[in-house]
Amino acid sequence: MAKKGRKSKPNTTKKGSTFRLSKQNKIILGSLLMLFSIALFFSFISFYFTWQEDQSLLTEFADRNKEAENLLNKFGASVSHFFMYRGFGLASLILPFLLFVTGLYMFLSLEKKGLLEKWIWGSIFVIWISIALGFFAIEKPLLGGLVGYEMNDFLQDYTGKIGVFLLLLFGLVFILVRLFKFTPEGVAKYLQKKSDTIASEFKKPRKKEDSTENNLIDEDETPVIIDTYTHKEDIPPLNKKDSETALEISRPAKTDIEDDLSIHVEKIVEEKEEKDNIADKLVEDFGEFDPTLELGNYKFPTIELLDQHGVSGGITINQEELEENKNKIVETLRNYKIGIAQIKATIGPTVTLYEIVPEAGVRISKIKNLEDDIALSLAALGIRIIAPIPGKGTIGIEVPNKNATIVSMRSVIASTKFQKAEMQLPIAFGKTISNETFVVDLAKMPHLLMAGATGQGKSVGLNAVLTSLLYKKHPAEVKFILVDPKKVELTLYNKIERHFLAKLPDVEEAIITDNTKVIHTLNSLCIEMDNRYELLKLAMVRNIKEYNTKFKSRKLNPNDGHKFLPYIILVIDEFADLIMTAGKEVETPIARLAQLARAIGIHLIIATQRPSVNVITGIIKANFPARIAFRVTSKIDSRTILDTQGADQLIGRGDMLFTQGNDVTRLQCAFVDTPEVSKITEYIGAQRAYPEAYELPEYVGEDSGTSIDYNISDRDTMFREAAEVIVTAQQGSASLIQRKLKLGYNRAGRIVDQLEAAGIVGPFEGSKARQVLVPDLVSLEQLLNNETHNGQ
Numbered sequence: 001m002a003k004k005g006r007k008s009k010p011n012t013t014k015k016g017s018t019f020r021l022s023k024q025n026k027i028i029l030g031s032l033l034m035l036f037s038i039a040l041f042f043s044f045i046s047f048y049f050t051w052q053e054d055q056s057l058l059t060e061f062a063d064r065n066k067e068a069e070n071l072l073n074k075f076g077a078s079v080s081h082f083f084m085y086r087g088f089g090l091a092s093l094i095l096p097f098l099l100f101v102t103g104l105y106m107f108l109s110l111e112k113k114g115l116l117e118k119w120i121w122g123s124i125f126v127i128w129i130s131i132a133l134g135f136f137a138i139e140k141p142l143l144g145g146l147v148g149y150e151m152n153d154f155l156q157d158y159t160g161k162i163g164v165f166l167l168l169l170f171g172l173v174f175i176l177v178r179l180f181k182f183t184p185e186g187v188a189k190y191l192q193k194k195s196d197t198i199a200s201e202f203k204k205p206r207k208k209e210d211s212t213e214n215n216l217i218d219e220d221e222t223p224v225i226i227d228t229y230t231h232k233e234d235i236p237p238l239n240k241k242d243s244e245t246a247l248e249i250s251r252p253a254k255t256d257i258e259d260d261l262s263i264h265v266e267k268i269v270e271e272k273e274e275k276d277n278i279a280d281k282l283v284e285d286f287g288e289f290d291p292t293l294e295l296g297n298y299k300f301p302t303i304e305l306l307d308q309h310g311v312s313g314g315i316t317i318n319q320e321e322l323e324e325n326k327n328k329i330v331e332t333l334r335n336y337k338i339g340i341a342q343i344k345a346t347i348g349p350t351v352t353l354y355e356i357v358p359e360a361g362v363r364i365s366k367i368k369n370l371e372d373d374i375a376l377s378l379a380a381l382g383i384r385i386i387a388p389i390p391g392k393g394t395i396g397i398e399v400p401n402k403n404a405t406i407v408s409m410r411s412v413i414a415s416t417k418f419q420k421a422e423m424q425l426p427i428a429f430g431k432t433i434s435n436e437t438f439v440v441d442l443a444k445m446p447h448l449l450m451a452g453a454t455g456q457g458k459s460v461g462l463n464a465v466l467t468s469l470l471y472k473k474h475p476a477e478v479k480f481i482l483v484d485p486k487k488v489e490l491t492l493y494n495k496i497e498r499h500f501l502a503k504l505p506d507v508e509e510a511i512i513t514d515n516t517k518v519i520h521t522l523n524s525l526c527i528e529m530d531n532r533y534e535l536l537k538l539a540m541v542r543n544i545k546e547y548n549t550k551f552k553s554r555k556l557n558p559n560d561g562h563k564f565l566p567y568i569i570l571v572i573d574e575f576a577d578l579i580m581t582a583g584k585e586v587e588t589p590i591a592r593l594a595q596l597a598r599a600i601g602i603h604l605i606i607a608t609q610r611p612s613v614n615v616i617t618g619i620i621k622a623n624f625p626a627r628i629a630f631r632v633t634s635k636i637d638s639r640t641i642l643d644t645q646g647a648d649q650l651i652g653r654g655d656m657l658f659t660q661g662n663d664v665t666r667l668q669c670a671f672v673d674t675p676e677v678s679k680i681t682e683y684i685g686a687q688r689a690y691p692e693a694y695e696l697p698e699y700v701g702e703d704s705g706t707s708i709d710y711n712i713s714d715r716d717t718m719f720r721e722a723a724e725v726i727v728t729a730q731q732g733s734a735s736l737i738q739r740k741l742k743l744g745y746n747r748a749g750r751i752v753d754q755l756e757a758a759g760i761v762g763p764f765e766g767s768k769a770r771q772v773l774v775p776d777l778v779s780l781e782q783l784l785n786n787e788t789h790n791g792q
């Protein structure tokens with residue numbers, strides 16, 4: 001079929017082409033016409049200047065001796081005489097133009113569609129112009145030519161001069177309306193646009209070059225009008241319409257009346273999914289979901305509940321001390337032949353940072369090695385040398401102030417930095433060495449490891465974290481799970497149980513002091529984590545923030561199990577104690593939570609006195625990038641917690657190092673005393689609360705086979721000795737107990753099972769000896785004592 005159709009086509013074209021010129025002929029004829037038109041044009045122009053001289057020659061056309069003045073000689077003189085003098089005068093110039101266009105059409109084999117129209121309009125123009133110029137034929141006969149003069153004369157005989165004028169005017173209107181599509185509105189619009197352009201240009205005459213966009217519009221628009229009037233054939237009528245519409249849209253405010261504006265796009269915006277529509281309607285009717293509404297009258301604790309510790313008015317600078325320390329540093333370094341180019345001091349609350357720029361050629365390691373010597377010469381503890389200070393190119397020597405200033409919690413809470421912090425879980429830790437309030441987002445950390453020897457400020461640090469959050473967060477937004485094996489540090493928070501704490505169902509005390517319950521809570525948290533991930537998946541969001549935003553805008557239906565999710569913060573004080581007694585049972589869920597819980601708003605804060613490697617294991621460390629070190633007793637401990645030394649050189653009492661990756665920042669922890677915490681919790685506790693603490697999912701513990709032996713009274717009489725043997729040898733094998741204590745195989749095996757249940761050795765590992773979970777006899781002592789306390 002297709003073939004047929006294709007075949008028939010050439011036939012028809014062939015038929016048509018019998019009347020048409022071939023392409024070559026078209027080119028030949030086209031170029032001939034164009035050249036002829038050019039000849040005519042030059043003849044006509046030249047005729048205008050030479051017609052008088054050449055007039056006499058017209059009759060002697062055949063005489064070859066006579067030459068005409070016209071550019072195209074006798075031919076030019078004759079043809080021009082015919083068209084210009086005897087014909088239409090100046091209007092004859094249109095003729096070469098029409099011939100040229102026709103020639104061009106042929107030359108380029110263009111569609112001849114508009115050509116006839118051009119000739120018709122061309123002829124009308126010729127007649128109109130020649131009649132119009134015929135008015136002046138007596139003085140200038142060439143203007144209108146003979147035809148113009150005669151026609152003018154003829155018409156004047158019947159209608160008079162005014163009549164001819166009116167007829168010509170009508171002719172002009174006819175041409176404008178038919179050819180240029182002139183309408184009164186079009187003229188008005190064009191004039192309006194012009195005046196706008198002029199007005200705007202007057203307003204900002206200098207900015208013309210900058211506002212290229214406006215210029216483009218203006219420049220574009222003006223020619224569009226002119227184009228449509230002058231080259232109607234070149235631009236199809238549709239284009240013209242388009243350009244007119246475009247004009248209206250681009251200036252709706254100015255060209256349209258206000259009624260037109262009010263019809264605008266709102267209806268299109270309303271076209272949304274049905275689901276969103278419902279959500280929008282709900283939001284419209286009830287407003288966004290407000291999780292704080294249940295405790296709508298909740299009042300955040302006031303700043304007055306916190307005390308202003310130490311001197312008010314910030315740090316006092318002791319000029320003498322500064323000078324003295326500077327001299328000592330310079331002197332010590334000079335003794336070792338290290339010259340200083342520059343020295344600068346920044347006074348912090350606890351330490352002053354002396355930044356030195358050594359003279360050229362001094363090795364940094366040389367200064368670093370002098371740490372002890374500088375400390376000796378300054379006769380001060382806690383000197384820390386940072387060589388070089390990251391990003392500064394200087395060497396820092398931190399020297400403790402003789403009189404440290406206490407950074408009160410009140411000052412950091414009141415700071416603008418904290419008050420204006422746009423963070424999900426802002427924590428004001430304290431102040432930096434340059435006395436700036438240090439605020440970080442726990443949600444970004446996303447978990448925090450805290451270590452420090454006893455009495456160096458860990459508990460105060462934990463309280464600072466909790467206080468920060470209590471000052472910034474509504475009970476609906478954040479929940480704490482507090483694990484406090486010491487039983488005294490966090491008990492104050494009992495008062496806010498129904499506001500801020502989370503607990504397992506059917507558990508009396510929200511604050512967990514019993515290590516066995518921690519395992520249940522951790523597993524329960526893992527279930528909560530899995531549940532939350534499921535909710536996030538259903539809601540098709542990636543994190544808790546997006547989820548809660550979607551829930552607030554009522555796009556998630558509570559009937560599908562969706563609910564507002566508060567952040568859950570698990571705080572464990574004395575983690576070492578926990579891992580010693582529960583080992584893997586604690587480590588595994590903690591590692592799991594640490595790895596996965598960030599997106600669903602569960603954050604862990606773990607504090608330990610003993611930052612040894614068997615407490616802060618590799619797996620835990622890997623998942624806690626944010627770490628805080630208070631003063632520790634050895635360089636090894638410092639390395640364990642921070643991966644660098646320095647924490648052993650701190651001065652204690654809240655002097656701490658914070659790292660969240662690479663940089664280590666020295667901070668003075670904000671001090672919040674127990675009475676202050678007590679006042680805050682009382683203030684919150686006295687307010688209306690939820691009926692219950694936030695309930696965590698129930699966890700049904702798997703009873704392991706060895707748990708029967710957990711009963712302390714059922715233990716073998718040789719249990720303690722066996723434990724000591726195992727811990728001393730750091731080798732968990734039954735044969736060792738057999739040999740050392742001269743026991744039978746079965747009895748030794750039973751004791752090993754009991755040791756496993758007590759968390760002293762790890763589980764059975766085939767041919768390998770069991771892992772010993774307690775590092776030394778002191779820890780063992782502590783563990784066994786704890787057990788007896790808990791057992792009572």
Ligand SMILES: Nc1ncnc2c1ncn2[C@@H]1O[C@H](COP(=O)(O)OP(=O)(O)OP(=O)(O)O)[C@@H](O)[C@H]1O
Pocket residue numbers: 406407452453454455456457458459460461609653654655668669670671672
């Ligand atoms: N930021 C601080 N500013 C001033 N003094 C502080 C600061 N932090 C702690 N201290 C002082 O150090 C003492 C011990 O602090 P804290 O109880 O926090 O130590 P800790 O590390 O928790 O000890 P432990 O591990 O034995 O519980 C506090 O009573 C207080 O006097």
